[in-house]
Every structure is written in structure tokens, then in C-alpha cells.
Amino acid sequence: MNSQNKFIRSFMYAAPKTVPVLIGFIVLGIAYGILMSAHGIAVKWSVAMSLIAYCGSMQYVAIGLFLAAFDPLYAFFMSVMVNARHLFYGISMLEKYRGMGWLKPLLIYVMTDETFSIQCGQKVPDDIDRKVFYATVAFLNYFYWFVGTLIGAVAGQLITFNTTGMDFVLTAMFVVTFTEQWITQYNHKPAVIGVLCSVASLIIFGSGSFMIVGAMALILLVMTIFRKSVDEEAEL
Template sequence: MNAPQNKTERRLGPALRAAFPHTIPVLTGFLFLGIAYGVLMNAKGYGPLWSTLMSAVAFCGSMQFVAITLLTTVFDPVQAVLLSFMVNARHLFYGIVMLEKYRGLGKARIPLIYVLCDETFSLVSTVEPPEGVDKKYFYLSISLLDYLYWVGGTVLGGLLGDFIPFDTAGLDFALTALFVVLFMEQWKKRENRAAGLIGIGATAACLLAFGPENLVIPAMLAIVAILLMGRKKLCT
């Protein structure tokens, strides 16, 4: 029984050491965002246990922040399902891209798929394992480290919210600020600006048409429809 365990340990150790440096940017971002999420959940009456379970089981980043509002207002199951699908629909495309990357990894594909997120997708799709490091354990190390950063940040935030009372006004803007930074980074590339303008224009139009409470789903549908029509015209 010890032989397979020792073999796994020999493969996992080098994989973790090789993967960790690539995940340091995710560590810094996820710790602060996880702390913000834990503190906000605590401020809404959900203690460390609930916020940690949410991060460990749901592990959906932006949708977890949205879920705070869903948990503290009148619950509309249809809107919640549609909103969750639209916010996380990008994972359908992540999964398609990862088909070849995760081919032949056996049972490791289950945790790899479960903990796949934006940041992990970005790393795994661009980084190759160093020579002598097992591919399966390298990708697994990146994925599990990112997952643990987020859950660990949530635990810290939940505990801080219990023992260090402070004004949480504006703290929920942390994730919005992150996406603004990501948008500005993409804006630097000229080829991305058309899609950015489409997103801004469609969102502004839906804000005027549907109001701030109901703009998310119509805006995302409009953006997808415009991009698909533009792609169809380019292909014909």
C-alpha cells in the first residue's frame, strides 16, 4: 500500500514546487478578494462556516459576490438560475479549450474540471510543465493551489469579520475593481477594442431600457448576439 503513495508523493512534490511560482499572482489577488468576500458574508449575517462552505462548494468567484444579494433579498429562483448561467457561461468555452489539455489524465480530470476558474484557465492554457515534472500533477497542483488560495482567503475574511468590526461600505466593489483592471489591460490591445466598445454600448442601452436592477441578463444576451452576428458576417 505504501509503494503507490510514495510514488505519488515523488511526483507531487516536484509538481508543487514547479507550479507555485506561476500561481503567486493568483495568490495575492485571491487572498484579498477572498477576505473581502468573507467579511461581506459576515456583515450580512453569514458566519465563517457558511462563507467557507460557499467558497469550497460553489467556487464561482464573481457569482459568489452576486449571491450575497440573492441571499439577502426576496429569492427569485428563475432569476437566480438564469443569472448564474449567464455569469458562468464562459466556463462552457473553457471546458472545450481544455479537452485536449486534459486528455489522458484519468481520474484527475474530475478535480481539474471542478476547480477550473478564470485564473486557473489562464495559467493552465499558457504554461507547460518543466522537463521531468509529471503533466497531470503539474496541472493538478496549479488548480488546487488556486482553489486553496480562494478558500483560505474566505476563511480569513470570515474570521476577521467576527473579531475586527469595521465599516464594510464599498468593500463589495473589490471584484468590480478587479474586472475594471482586467478590462483596461485588454483595452491596451487594439484588436480587443471593438469588443470592448460593443460591451459598453450594449450595457448602456440595456441600462436605459431595463434599469439597473434588470440589466445584466439582457446586456449579456445583447453582447453575445452582436458578437455572433459580427462573426457570421466576417465568415461569409
């Protein structure tokens, strides 16, 4: 009985945190579904991409791959590069996903920017089951993206409501996560390094897909050079 209460309490703690993702993924999922259908790609491929690859911005990039000449090797390396930031999420989650048992590969499979942001945004309270918390966030987000894609691909043209700017909801969520981390951490060096290196990469490489890889390389470089001074207690 007690464990059932803890399960429900943990679920109820986690679910509201995904509301911004619910809005963002429905809007962007619909946009993706519409775009795929507008290019004459069948609904099943839109859904397959969202369920199997589940990689947000790379799915937009992949539309071009479906329309161009067949080149799976290029598709593979393109998605490694566009998704390279997941390497950082994995390194960040090595400790947190320890002891997740059979859930672990599933949690890794459905990792996204948004899931990472929620799971890493704040300390999980002691009375919350971490497994339930991580699983709820990860699988709800996955479900939202699937639903959005399906709506967009099947019935996207029926939407007349002006959604311009609505995708800002995900930016807003990342800004909130950043602010929350800033408030709860006294060591601000990693956050400052992240922002400055990313801005530098944006200036150097422009806003194309190389921007992320460039930013990651710069972050690693600066972190490594200034390791001693950066590595004050920064535990979540």
C-alpha cells in the first residue's frame, strides 16, 4: 500500500513538470506531421520516424533525406552530428541512471533535450521514487511527440488557430531550467562556460548544424583547461 502511494505521489510530482513539453511537442509534432504530409510522404513514415528515431530537429532535417537520392550512410552520419549533444546528456546521466535496471535502456532510447532538461533541472526530493520520476517524464514526452506527429500528419490542414511563436514554449522551459539551476547552485562557472562557448560557436560557425558540435568542442576544451577552478562542488 505504502509503495503504491509512493508510486502515485512520484507520478503526480513528475507529470505536471512535463506540461510545457506537452504544449511544445504537440505544436512542433503537428508542424512536423504537416510538413511531411505536405511533401507527399505517407503518414506511416511520419509516425515511424517519431516512434523509432524520435529525434526532434533531426526529423526535420531528415525530410530532405527522404526527398533526395537514397544515401543511408549520409543519413547515419548526419544524424550522429545533429544529435551529438546527446553524448553530453549521457555523460551527465551516467550516475543518475545507475540502478534503473530494465528501465535504463528505455530511458536512454527516449532521451531528448526536453527530458534531459526536466530530469536534470532540479534535485529530486527524497520522498519521490527516482525510477518513477524519470520514467514518467521520459515516456510522457515520448507520447506527446507521437500524438502531435499523428495529428499533424493526418489532420494538420484543419488547424486555423494562429500558433506563431508557440514553439517558444520549449525555449522558455530551457530558460527556466537555466534560472532554476542558477538559483540552486553557488558554482556558476559551468553555466557561464556553456553560454559563452555556445555564443562563440554561433559567431564562428553560424547557426547551421555545426554550431552544436563546435560549442561542445569549445565547452570540453575550456572545462579541461580550467578543470581545477571549474570543479567546485556542482552536485545536483
